[in-house]
Amino acid sequence: MSSPQTAAAVPARRAPSGVQPGAAGVFAEAFKRMSARLSSEVEIGSALTAVAPEIATVLPFSHVDICLHDTPGWVVSFEAGIETRWSQRRTRVQYSPVRDVLQGRSAAMLSANAMEDPQQTFPGACCEPILNHRLRARINVPLRVMGRVTGTLNFSHGTEGFYGPEQVPVAQALADLLAPWFHALHGAAKASQAAQMRARAQEQAEGLRQGALELTQTLEQERQRIGMDLHDQTLADLTRILRELTGEAPLDRDLLAERVTDTIDDLRALIDTAVPTLLDLFGFAHAVRVHLERAVGAEAVEVDVEDETDGAPDRLGPTERTALFRIAQEAINNAARHAGARRILVTVSSEPQNRLRICISDDGIGIDPEVGRRSGLSHLRTRAHLIGADLEIVTDAGTRVTVTLPETPA
Numbered sequence: 001m002s003s004p005q006t007a008a009a010v011p012a013r014r015a016p017s018g019v020q021p022g023a024a025g026v027f028a029e030a031f032k033r034m035s036a037r038l039s040s041e042v043e044i045g046s047a048l049t050a051v052a053p054e055i056a057t058v059l060p061f062s063h064v065d066i067c068l069h070d071t072p073g074w075v076v077s078f079e080a081g082i083e084t085r086w087s088q089r090r091t092r093v094q095y096s097p098v099r100d101v102l103q104g105r106s107a108a109m110l111s112a113n114a115m116e117d118p119q120q121t122f123p124g125a126c127c128e129p130i131l132n133h134r135l136r137a138r139i140n141v142p143l144r145v146m147g148r149v150t151g152t153l154n155f156s157h158g159t160e161g162f163y164g165p166e167q168v169p170v171a172q173a174l175a176d177l178l179a180p181w182f183h184a185l186h187g188a189a190k191a192s193q194a195a196q197m198r199a200r201a202q203e204q205a206e207g208l209r210q211g212a213l214e215l216t217q218t219l220e221q222e223r224q225r226i227g228m229d230l231h232d233q234t235l236a237d238l239t240r241i242l243r244e245l246t247g248e249a250p251l252d253r254d255l256l257a258e259r260v261t262d263t264i265d266d267l268r269a270l271i272d273t274a275v276p277t278l279l280d281l282f283g284f285a286h287a288v289r290v291h292l293e294r295a296v297g298a299e300a301v302e303v304d305v306e307d308e309t310d311g312a313p314d315r316l317g318p319t320e321r322t323a324l325f326r327i328a329q330e331a332i333n334n335a336a337r338h339a340g341a342r343r344i345l346v347t348v349s350s351e352p353q354n355r356l357r358i359c360i361s362d363d364g365i366g367i368d369p370e371v372g373r374r375s376g377l378s379h380l381r382t383r384a385h386l387i388g389a390d391l392e393i394v395t396d397a398g399t400r401v402t403v404t405l406p407e408t409p410a
Contacts, residue, residue, distance in 0.1 A: 027170075030054045031177055038181045044068075044078045045087070047185060051178070052080035059170050060162075061155045063135055066143070066178070067091075067098055068151035068186050075102065075151070084129035091126045098140045098152045108168050109140040112161040130156070137162035141172045143179035150183050211382035226270065234270065237263040279325050284313035288328050288346050295336040296344070307348040312356050316405075323387045324358055324403060327380050331360035331401040334377070339364025339399060356405040366395035 034051045041047035048066055055064060065079035065086055075093055077086040093102055097120040100106040111117040113136045114127075120138065121127045129135065135156035143151040153175040157163065241259055244251045278287035285307040292303045307313075313321055328346060335341045341364035351357050367377065377393065384391035384403050392402045 027058050027173075030057045034177060038178075041181075041185070042188070044182055044185045044189065047181065048078050048080050055174060058174060059139075059155055059167060060157065062158045063129075063133065063156040065154050065156075066151060066182055067096065067102065067154060068143070068182065069093075069102070069149075070186075070190075081156075082129075082133055084133060085126070086129055095124050095126045097121065097125050097127050097130060098154060101140050101142050101152045102149065104142075104149055108142070108172065109138070110163060110165065110168055111138045112136070112163075114138040114156070134158055136160040139163050139168055139171045141168065141175045143175050143182065145179050145183040150179060150186075153178060208385055211385050214378065214382050230270070234263060234267050237266065279321065283311060284321060284325060285311070285348065287325060288332075291329055292332050292344060292346065295332050299336075301336065301341060302343040303345075305346045305348075309348050309350045309356065312350060313348060313358070316356075320387045320389075320405065323383045323389075324405075327383050327391075327401075327403050328358060328360055330377075330380055334367070335360065335362035335364055335399065339366070341398065351404065357402060358404075359400060359402045361398060361400040363398040367393070367399050 034054045037050045037054070038047055041050055044066070048064070052064060055061070061081055063079065063081040063084070065077050065084075067075050067077045067086070070076040070090060073093055074090045075096055076090050079087045093099055096102060097114070098109065100119065101109055109119060111120055114120045114130050115134065115136055117138075121130060130138075133156075135158065137157040137159060139155045140152050142149045143153055153171060155163065155167075155171055237259070241256070241263070245256070278290050285305050289303075289305040292305065296303055313324055316324070332344060332346070335344045339362050341362035344360070344362045347359045347361070349357050349359070380393075380401065380403075381391050388406055390404045390406075392400075392404075394400045394402075
């Protein structure tokens with residue numbers, strides 16, 4: 001523990017009750033210096049650090065912290081002297097050691113030994129810093145702005161009984177000086193955070209809107225492609241068969257059956273590209289494997305699908321499952337058609353916090369980011385955003401496309 005800081009004696013000036021006449025000048029000069037330092041600070045933590053030496057000339061401490069009301073039911077702390085848990089995370093008011101002052105039930109708190117004071121180390125209290133750093137003597141006074149308690153100013157010292165009743169008015173005078181400054185800094189910080197959150201929300205909303213527009217355009221293009229395929233292939237085949245059936249020369253039954261079968265196969269292939277029937281009938285892993293084998297065709301490409309989740313994708317809703325399948329399809333098509341890959345692997349795994357992760361990796365030539373921006377990769381990102389999934393595309397000795405859902409059914 002750092003050694004306690006001590007005060008000096010200078011000629012007397014007006015000071016709060018409890019300040020010895022010989023130390024009044026120290027108090028007044030310290031207040032001036034604190035005001036000057038605070039006027040140039042824009043962040044609470046640095047502001048407290050800046051004025052801590054001046055505070056110590058008035059009221060010595062081993063640890064000093066400011067606890068402020070944050071969101072309803074929660075407080076946030078800033079400290080100097082010793083770094084503890086208090087400044088690392090927020091605390092519920094009901095578990096704060098200074099809850100009585102925060103809630104206005106006590107005008108101030110004075111403890112000769114807080115480690116044994118049930119008012120500060122009650123069951124459930126966030127009092128680890130008091131115990132771990134042996135903060136025995138403590139003074140806790142309210143910070144007030146416009147008649148409302150906005151937080152507390154807290155002094156701690158390692159020596160038991162170091163503070164007495166005469167120091168409480170001194171602590172309160174310091175609190176009265178600091179309260180408006182820290183209230184303003186805290187309000188500015190919260191306003192900045194709110195503005196950043198609004199900007200992020202607007203950015204995400206615009207991204208989703210743009211993504212939905214791009215996906216709609218893609219679906220329209222897909223609809224047109226299917227229509228052209230039906231017109232140029234299926235309709236043409238059926239027209240030819242009809243012409244041969246109505247012609248003067250009789251058509252061989254075996255030849256007719258062969259042509260009808262070919263037309264059915266072509267139509268089935270067209271339907272499979274539009275509706276993932278295999279996904280519905282046989283599950284995600286099987287549908288991905290079939291598409292993987294179709295994508296590589298007769299090429300000498302090693303392919304594999306590993307599902308380490310015992311079919312977790314099939315326990316998703318139809319929207320999420322279909323989107324994941326389409327993402328896998330597009331990533332596989334890119335690897336098979338453009339990357340020159342000799343190996344393509346699809347892995348389905350479960351990450352911590354029940355996060356479902358699907359990774360499509362290949363050993364191909366990788367993806368040019370400029371090309372990827374104009375290609376189907378943008379559609380991968382759109383599909384991922386629309387189901388709230390994270391998408392990562394890494395090019396390093398091949399390409400790895402990873403999509404991770406935030407949470408999946410157990």
